[in-house]
Amino acid sequence: MQTEEEILKIKKVKNTAVRTVVLRHLLSLEKAQSLKDIENALPYTDRSSIFRTLKTFEENKVIHSIEDGSGMTKYAVCAEGCNCDPKDLHYHFYCTNCDKTFCLFDVPIPNIQLPKNFKLQQANMVVKGLCDNCNR
Amino acid sequence: MQTEEEILKIKKVKNTAVRTVVLRHLLSLEKAQSLKDIENALPYTDRSSIFRTLKTFEENKVIHSIEDGSGMTKYAVCAEGCNCDPKDLHYHFYCTNCDKTFCLFDVPIPNIQLPKNFKLQQANMVVKGLCDNCNR
DNA sequence: GCATTTACCGCAACTCGATTGCAAAGATTA
DNA sequence: TAATCTTTGCAATCGAGTTGCGGTAAATGC
Secondary structure, eight states: OOOHHHHHHHTTOOOOHHHHHHHHHHHHOSEEEEHHHHHHHOTTSOHHHHHHHHHHHHHTTSEEEEEOSSSSEEEEEOOTTOOOSGGGOOEEEEETTTOOEEEETTSOOOOOOOOTTOEEEEEEEEEEEEOTTTOO | OOOHHHHHHHTTOOOOHHHHHHHHHHHHOSEEEEHHHHHHHOTTSOHHHHHHHHHHHHHTTSEEEEEOSSSSEEEEEOOTTOOOSGGGOOEEEEETTTOOEEEETTSOOOOOOOOTTOEEEEEEEEEEEEOTTTOO
């Protein structure tokens, strides 16, 4: 497991107080977080600072964003070695009961045969249902 | 191809002026439309009426909604016989250049082996890239 | 056919997540 | 140190989505 400092260094993002605390928070959780989640967890850090930090992280591929259909964009730390290429794609699972979003790194994404002349750049694959905790 | 009246009858949705015009508009286009798209195309129809119409259509499985990551929910008419079950899933393609969203009915969705005790209800699979028109 | 109930429509207002302008504080460079 | 660039915090704004409400139209009961 890499530390915040190592990740920021590798991704060439300057280390600041807000960036460290946001990244540490994301690393400490296994689930994707919304801006509001992070804001609530870090009450002394300003929302717009967190917002801009997330944008910076995304541009530099420290994190990736997920549209899970909950109405809020969520963010999760990229896996080590991830370049956010199509090959780094993975499914996300959104629990419709507890509103949590999981990265399904272990579920392979098949090759998608697009129509002629369409070019794949990215994908956002969200599977919805009940997570193990809510499926009882 | 079914007419608006036939579809509404089959899906047990009462036919009204707004519903007819909205459904006709969606049927006339091969691409998924946002509320704003529809609003712009139907300048004499009120936004909230269109909004409620879309909600009604969605509840009654006349249309399905797509979160393509553009920030706006888009809507497309369900294929004939669609029940919006997981088996009726299909990929959507979002063109990052022209902002259009296509239903890829012909691309099969593989079985997704979820982690133990997770239950699939729905999915939102959006592939992003360039459409044939923009990929030149 | 007429009264009553229910559903639909249009307008305006509001909610809330996302985003931006700006000035102060901090870091970097010359 | 001075000049420059970046980051931060606050407040304001934007825009998609949603709702309350009164009026109108359609369906139902008598």
